[in-house]
Amino acid sequence: MTAEPLLEVENLRVTFGAVCAVDGVSFAVAAGPFGLGLVGESGSGKTSIARAVVRLVDADGGRVRFEGADVLALRGRALRRFRQAAQIVFQDTDGTLDPRMRVGPALAEAVTAHRKLDRARVSERVDLLLDEVGLETRHRRRFPHQLSGGQRQRVAIARALAVEPRLLVLDEPTSALDVTVQARVLDLVARLRDERALAYLLISHNLAVVERLCERTVVLYRGRVVEAGPTEVLLLRPAHPYTQALRAAVPELENARRPPRIGAAAVERSGEPAACPYYGRCPLAVELCRDDAPPLREVAGRHVACHRAEDALAGEAAVRPAGAGG
Amino acid sequence: MKLALRELRIAFGGRVVVDIDAFGVDEQEIVGLVGESGSGKSMTALAVLGLAGAAGASLSGSITLDGRELVGLDERQLRDVRGRRIAAIFQSPLSSFSPVFRVGDVFVRALRLHGVPRGEATARAEHALREVLLEPDLLRRYPHQLSGGQAQRIAIALAVALRSEVLLADEPTSALDVTVQAEIIELLRMLRERERMSVLFISHDLAVVAQLCDRVAVMRAGRIVESGATRDVLRQPAEAYTRELLAAVPRIGAGRAA
Numbered sequence: 257m258t259a260e261p262l263l264e265v266e267n268l269r270v271t272f273g274a275v276c277a278v279d280g281v282s283f284a285v286a287a288g289p290f291g292l293g294l295v296g297e298s299g300s301g302k303t304s305i306a307r308a309v310v311r312l313v314d315a316d317g318g319r320v321r322f323e324g325a326d327v328l329a330l331r332g333r334a335l336r337r338f339r340q341a342a343q344i345v346f347q348d349t350d351g352t353l354d355p356r357m358r359v360g361p362a363l364a365e366a367v368t369a370h371r372k373l374d375r376a377r378v379s380e381r382v383d384l385l386l387d388e389v390g391l392e393t394r395h396r397r398r399f400p401h402q403l404s405g406g407q408r409q410r411v412a413i414a415r416a417l418a419v420e421p422r423l424l425v426l427d428e429p430t431s432a433l434d435v436t437v438q439a440r441v442l443d444l445v446a447r448l449r450d451e452r453a454l455a456y457l458l459i460s461h462n463l464a465v466v467e468r469l470c471e472r473t474v475v476l477y478r479g480r481v482v483e484a485g486p487t488e489v490l491l492l493r494p495a496h497p498y499t500q501a502l503r504a505a506v507p508e509l510e511n512a513r514r515p516p517r518i519g520a521a522a523v524e525r526s527g528e529p530a531a532c533p534y535y536g537r538c539p540l541a542v543e544l545c546r547d548d549a550p551p552l553r554e555v556a557g558r559h560v561a562c563h564r565a566e567d568a569l570a571g572e573a574a575v576r577p578a579g580a581g582g
Numbered sequence: 583m584k585l586a587l588r589e590l591r592i593a594f595g596g597r598v599v600v601d602i603d604a605f606g607v608d609e610q611e612i613v614g615l616v617g618e619s620g621s622g623k624s625m626t627a628l629a630v631l632g633l634a635g636a637a638g639a640s641l642s643g644s645i646t647l648d649g650r651e652l653v654g655l656d657e658r659q660l661r662d663v664r665g666r667r668i669a670a671i672f673q674s675p676l677s678s679f680s681p682v683f684r685v686g687d688v689f690v691r692a693l694r695l696h697g698v699p700r701g702e703a704t705a706r707a708e709h710a711l712r713e714v715l716l717e718p719d720l721l722r723r724y725p726h727q728l729s730g731g732q733a734q735r736i737a738i739a740l741a742v743a744l745r746s747e748v749l750l751a752d753e754p755t756s757a758l759d760v761t762v763q764a765e766i767i768e769l770l771r772m773l774r775e776r777e778r779m780s781v782l783f784i785s786h787d788l789a790v791v792a793q794l795c796d797r798v799a800v801m802r803a804g805r806i807v808e809s810g811a812t813r814d815v816l817r818q819p820a821e822a823y824t825r826e827l828l829a830a831v832p833r834i835g836a837g838r839a840a
Contacts, residue, residue, distance in 0.1 A: 297759035298730065405619070434618045434786040439830035461759045464832035491834055505764040506834055507789035509816055 262287045262323060262455050263309070263342075263423055269317035270304045270479075277304040279479040280318070283472075285423065288455035293466030293487060295459075295502065296476035302459045305476075306425045309457065310344045311335065322423070340370060343416035347428040349408040352415065353400040359386075359411050360396030366418035385414040388451075389444060406437035410444065417448070424456040430465070438465075445469055464506050467491055475499045478533040485558025495555055495565040497538045532562070540564045540571075583646075584609045584780045585630065585668075585748050590643035592625055592634055592804075599639070600625050600804045607748065610774055612781040614795035614812065616788055616827065622804040623784045627750050630782070631670055632660040647748070666696045669741035673753040675733035678740065679725040685736055686721030689743055696744060710743035711736070713776070714769055731762035738769065742777055749773075752784045767794050789831045792816055800824050 261284035270278035278301040285292045294302045307313040309320055311327065320327040322338060330338050346352055353362060363382045367373065373381065383393055389410040400408055409429060416424060426445065430438035446469060448454055460466050466473050467487055474484040475496065483496040494500045531549040535541050544563050552561045556569060583606035592600035600622040607613045617623045628634050632652060634641045645652045652663060671678065679688050689707035694700060708718035714735040725733060734754055741749050751770065755763035771794060773779050785791055791798050792812060799809035800823065808821040819825045 297761055435788070435832075436618055436786075436827060436830040439832070442832070462832060463760075464834045467834055468832065501761055503834070505760040507760070507763070507767075507787070507793050508833060509789050509792050509828065509831055510833075 259287060260324065261285060262290075263457075264321040265305070265309065265318070266321075267318040268305060268308060268315055268320065270301070270308050270313060271316045277301045277479055278308065278315075281305060281474075281476070281479070281481050282318075283474050283481070283484060285455050285457060286471075288422070288453040289449045290455045291449065291458055291470035291472075292456070293458050293460060293470035293473040294476060295461065295463060295466055295473055297461055297502075299478065300476040301479035302476055303427055304479075306344060306427045306457060306459055310339065310342050310425055312344070340419040341421055342423040342425065343419065343421040344425040344427060345409075345412050345416050345429050347431050349400065349405075349412045352412045353408060355400055357399075358396065359391075359398050359400075359403070362411070363396075363414055363418055366415045370419040381418070385418055388417065388448070389414045390440075404437070405433050406441060409433065409441055413441075413444065413448075417452070422455065424454055425459075426456055427459045428461070429458075431460070442468060461502075462506060463491060463502055475502065480533050481552060481559075481561060482534060483558060483560045483562075484552070485560075489557045493556070493569060495558060495560045495569045496534075496562045497540050497564070497568050498534045500568060501537075534562075540568055583607065584611070584648060585782065586644075586646045587626070587630070588644040588646075590626070590629065590641070590645065592622070592629055592639045592641050594639050598804060600629065602626065602643075602804075602806055605799055605806060605809070607780045607782050609780060610778050611797065612770065612774055612783055612795045614791035614798040615782060615784045615801055616786065616791055616798055617801035618786055618827075621801045623801050624752055626801075627670065627752050627782065627784055630668065630750060631664050633664075662696075665692065666744050667746060668748045668750060669744060669746035670750040670752065671734065671737040671741070671754045673756050675730065675737040675754075676725050676728075678737045679733070681725055683724075684721065685723055685725065685728070689721065689740060692740060693743060706743050707739075710739040713742045713773070714739040729762075730758050731765065734758065734762075734766055735769065738766075738773070741779070742773065745777070746779065748780045748782065750782045750784070753786070754783075755790060756785070756787070763790065770794060787831065788816065788827050789833075800827065 263285040266282045268278055268281045283292060294305060296302045304313060308315045315328055322342060327338060360382055363385055364378050367378050367381045382396065386392060386395055391407065391410055430441050433441065442465065458466060458469055470487050472485065473487045473490050475482050477498050483490060483499045490499060491503065494503050530546040532545040535545050550561045550563045552559045555565045562568060586606035587602055588604055590600060590602045591598060615623045615626065628637055629641055630645055641653065647663060647667060679685065686707060690703045693703040693706060698706060707721055711718045711720060716732065716735055720732065755766050770781055774781060783795055795812045797810065798812045798815050799806045802823050808815060808824050815824065819828060
């Protein structure tokens with residue numbers, strides 16, 4: 257990443273009362289076409305990060321810069337302009353699509369929010385958007401409840417695209433969908449990325465989804481970055497025990513590899529909160545992990561926050577299934 | 583066959599939503615029923631639970647448990663089968679629990695309903711929680727105080743406590759994180775051995791089915807289009823539709839989309 261990044265997040269903190277959801281997270285998104293994956297389980301802070309980045313929740317610390325501007329300080333018109341440039345798509349389209357509004361007017365509204373156009377031009381744009389996301393003119397007349405889950409997600413994406421964003425934040429856009437529908441929506445994201453030179457932040461709990469669409473991946477655990485780097489590096493040889501557990505949990509068709517045994521996954525050390533957030537579940541944890549927070553450091557081509565990353569790497573044979581092409 | 587369906591047809595008005603010639607689950611077997619939304623897989627599960635009528639459908643054909651016909655039983659006779667001999671878990675585990683009762687109360691009520699004396703009910707509930715690798719303390723919690731993974735395990739524990747013989751699992755891991763999903767899969771496999779349970783596992787995800795099921799049936803538009811040993815179906819799918827489902831599974835090592 258030699259050019260100025262499109263989005264730069266530095267030491268971001270988000271708290272809800274006494275709960276610290278995001279605790280000092282940093283990453284950057286290059287100008288498109290570029291995808292960054294944010295991966296972690298429920299409670300890892302990935303959704304809070306997404307919402308803080310587009311100013312839907314307030315950050316309690318840190319910096320977010322978009323095209324050089326300080327996002328957290330934006331007010332009024334500048335904030336509205338930013339919100340058009342950075343669009344968010346949610347897992348659940350119910351929050352995005354007004355149930356009483358047909359698809360056509362909903363998209364037209366988004367188009368005119370961006371640019372003042374005459375009716376004929378707006379209508380033209382709406383058709384183009386529908387076509388772009390693989391829907392047809394006839395879908396203009398439908399209400400959201402008359403569409404399938406996959407079609408609703410396409411409309412939500414079309415609505416986000418209507419304002420010509422430079423950054424899309426995709427918050428688990430396919431988790432609620434069947435695998436076949438999920439595959440088609442992911443194909444759509446891949447195509448838009450190239451056609452529109454889109455940059456996006458893709459949030460998921462599935463590493464396989466991130467692999468297809470993201471150059472770089474950030475793995476989060478309880479609000480902190482535990483591993484970050486090029487996606488291939490993280491998937492081929494994960495260095496953090498948590499990334500290894502996530503990688504092993506992806507169900508695969510090949511070999512029908514058995515998932516890790518519960519005994520191993522449920523180490524669960526109780527007691528005082530430890531310095532390393534993964535201490536309680538980590539099979540490699542030692543005393544040092546309880547007392548000293550592991551800093552994010554460079555190991556074998558990625559950044560990892562683990563005192564025992566070298567040992568974790570040594571214990572992890574290359575995990576790419578045999579015969580799978582690059 | 584532990585559970586056998588024969589010539590099962592379910593219709594809403596004139597629209598047939600399930601049309602199955604033959605399908606079943608053997609003793610201690612885990613069978614996957616795979617298909618997309620609307621393929622009829624959940625409707626099949628409701629029929630096995632004797633709830634198709636309540637959903638407004640008309641049903642013909644046969645559903646047997648250990649050779650005993652379930653179709654046509656009255657509500658009182660069904661109650662002995664549903665929830666006890668055949669238990670069910672769903673995508674959202676909290677739907678199995680009332681939010682106003684502690685988890686332990688739900689267990690005791692269910693056990694009492696099926697004739698377990700009060701004195702024994704608590705002990706059975708605690709034992710069931712240990713069987714699904716949870717602390718019995720969780721019985722004192724309210725459902726909203728549980729994580730998604732804990733709630734699903736507790737729903738499974740209820741089946742263990744009732745000594746259910748068949749577990750219908752309708753997308754039980756679709757709403758869970760991959761790590762928790764892996765644990766639930768392992769748990770189901772363990773219960774098959776320890777509790778001698780038969781499992782009908784309903785899913786849209788062939789990768790999950792590949793990990794868990796001995797046999798798989800692929801369902802489309804109400805019909806079973808392909809079935810067989812999981813390994814065979816996945817290695818050499820005969821139907822184009824099965825190949826489509828297989829191609830949709832996100833896999834690691836497939837590289838980035840061009």
